[in-house]
Amino acid sequence: MKKILYIFSIIALVGVSCTDLTEDLYDKIPADAYPENSLQVATMTVDAYAKIKPLADDEGWWFLAQEMTSDELCGPTRDADWDDGGKWRVMHQHTWTNDVESVNNMWSKLFEAVTTTNQISDRLKALTQSDEIRIKTAEVETMRAFYYYLLMDNFGDVPYLTTTIGVPEKPFKIHREAIWDSLVVSLESNLPYLQNVNKKYLATKSMAFTLLAKLYLNAEVYTGTPQWAKAGAYCDSVVATGLYSMDTDPSGPFVTNNENNSEIIFSIPYDEDNFSGFRFHMRTLHYQSNLTYNMNVGPWNGFAVLEDHYNSYTNGDLRKKNWFLEGQQYDYEGNEIVDAVAEQNLVFTPYIPALRMTSENTPAEIRMSGVRVVKYEVAMGAKENLSNDFVIFRITDVNLMKAEALIRLNGAGAGDDLINDVRDRAEVSPWTGATLEDLLAERGREMFLEGHRRQDLIRFGEFGKAWWEKSASDPSREIFPIPKWAIDANENLSAEPQ
Numbered sequence: 001m002k003k004i005l006y007i008f009s010i011i012a013l014v015g016v017s018c019t020d021l022t023e024d025l026y027d028k029i030p031a032d033a034y035p036e037n038s039l040q041v042a043t044m045t046v047d048a049y050a051k052i053k054p055l056a057d058d059e060g061w062w063f064l065a066q067e068m069t070s071d072e073l074c075g076p077t078r079d080a081d082w083d084d085g086g087k088w089r090v091m092h093q094h095t096w097t098n099d100v101e102s103v104n105n106m107w108s109k110l111f112e113a114v115t116t117t118n119q120i121s122d123r124l125k126a127l128t129q130s131d132e133i134r135i136k137t138a139e140v141e142t143m144r145a146f147y148y149y150l151l152m153d154n155f156g157d158v159p160y161l162t163t164t165i166g167v168p169e170k171p172f173k174i175h176r177e178a179i180w181d182s183l184v185v186s187l188e189s190n191l192p193y194l195q196n197v198n199k200k201y202l203a204t205k206s207m208a209f210t211l212l213a214k215l216y217l218n219a220e221v222y223t224g225t226p227q228w229a230k231a232g233a234y235c236d237s238v239v240a241t242g243l244y245s246m247d248t249d250p251s252g253p254f255v256t257n258n259e260n261n262s263e264i265i266f267s268i269p270y271d272e273d274n275f276s277g278f279r280f281h282m283r284t285l286h287y288q289s290n291l292t293y294n295m296n297v298g299p300w301n302g303f304a305v306l307e308d309h310y311n312s313y314t315n316g317d318l319r320k321k322n323w324f325l326e327g328q329q330y331d332y333e334g335n336e337i338v339d340a341v342a343e344q345n346l347v348f349t350p351y352i353p354a355l356r357m358t359s360e361n362t363p364a365e366i367r368m369s370g371v372r373v374v375k376y377e378v379a380m381g382a383k384e385n386l387s388n389d390f391v392i393f394r395i396t397d398v399n400l401m402k403a404e405a406l407i408r409l410n411g412a413g414a415g416d417d418l419i420n421d422v423r424d425r426a427e428v429s430p431w432t433g434a435t436l437e438d439l440l441a442e443r444g445r446e447m448f449l450e451g452h453r454r455q456d457l458i459r460f461g462e463f464g465k466a467w468w469e470k471s472a473s474d475p476s477r478e479i480f481p482i483p484k485w486a487i488d489a490n491e492n493l494s495a496e497p498q
Contacts, residue, residue, distance in 0.1 A: 054109045071462075077356040079358060094470060106480070110154075117143050172492045204266075235398045251375075258391075267392055280386070289329065293379070305448075403416075403434075413433040419434050
């Protein structure tokens with residue numbers, strides 16, 4: 001299996017996770033002598049990366065929250081299925097509270113990741129310093145910056161801690177602008193120590209460059225001051241490494257064996273057996289789509305793409321052809337599939353009659369409406385979890401960010417070459433004089449289902465607008481509330497930031 005090679009497998013070499021090293025290893029190696037070699041130093045950092053695992057499913061909710069709140073994706077209630085207490089509906093309609101699963105889980109898992117990276121950083125800094133330890137410390141602090149970037153992006157003002165030593169039991173929030181500034185300083189100070197290599201599961205120079213580009217691209221949202229030139233400069237830094245190039249196929253970064261794809265800068269190394277947690281295919285495919293992919297498990301028949309977003313792709317677009325399932329569905333031998341309950345051929349249609357379908361809708365509408373998503377390849381014989389690496393950062397996103405910076409600095413048309421590289425690959429006609437509106441639409445098509453849409457809509461001032469069954473929402477909805485349980489445990493979280 002490909003994932004035997006990924007960084008997290010280092011755990012298997014010592015038989016325990018880094019959080020258990022004291023108990024299981026110090027009886028053989030004195031505490032003041034550990035770590036003795038490069039493997040042991042690397043082992044100390046494993047959990048900083050492993051904490052990324054829950055983010056693509058409902059355990060951590062980050063990815064689902066970015067897409068479900070957007071104009072691209074919905075989780076319709078299908079009569080008795082998929083209501084789940086309204087948890088999908090409140091996200092799409094921007095009516096969440098501070099006590100819903102998405103808010104609770106995202107806050108919990110992201111702060112768990114921050115705490116873990118702080119613990120590891122403290123341990124590394126307590127060691128006798130060497131070049132090797134400084135490199136690993138830089139990686140861990142870059143991962144901490146990544147987790148804090150997600151926290152700040154989603155929750156705004158939050159507590160900001162960079163150590164576990166001597167910290168207050170009940171910290172106060174600090175202003176989002178101050179967090180942004182600290183993240184930039186931390187990332188830029190660690191850049192000289194990060195490796196300039198193409199290792200998609202590590203915090204490398206290119207990963208940090210891309211994260212800095214994201215921070216500067218959204219600086220106006222986070223701080224009130226735009227930083228387009230700096231965003232473009234960090235995009236240039238990624239390109240200048242020469243380590244990445246656009247795949248000739250739009251689907252290349254999303255196939256099952258995508259770990260060596262030329263586009264991917266940073267990804268989550270999911271594996272169906274050994275690093276599970278990526279189940280989007282189960283959430284979108286029909287109950288009987290197992291017949292299409294020769295699966296031994298039946299999918300759950302849920303998520304669908306919004307009709308307007310699906311129709312934004314032209315018919316000749318390779319992305320429309322390869323990333324979606326519309327029309328008559330077939331089993332893996334080419335036979336037409338018949339929906340067992342509706343007693344009609346299984347035909348996916350773009351039209352979704354309502355976000356909450358009931359028995360007043362026909363069985364066919366309830367069970368088949370909505371185009372389904374297979375942007376991430378569903379391999380023959382797929383299990384409940386996919387083995388595709390989930391892409392966090394890739395070079396095509398960097399190019400589109402650079403195009404945006406150019407347009408914002410120099411006006412319509414300044415990003416045409418970069419945008420047309422993406423459109424040419426998808427086999428759609430090039431543009432002349434592309435505007436910011438054009439760029440946002442193209443980002444929606446190209447970056448669909450990669451966890452960027454909520455942030456993009458906010459940056460472009462589109463997040464609060466009405467679409468489909470979502471009414472116009474208040475600007476306060478651009479951040480999620482701190483969970484009720486967290487405020488109950490720490491009343492300082494409800495105080496003004498310091």
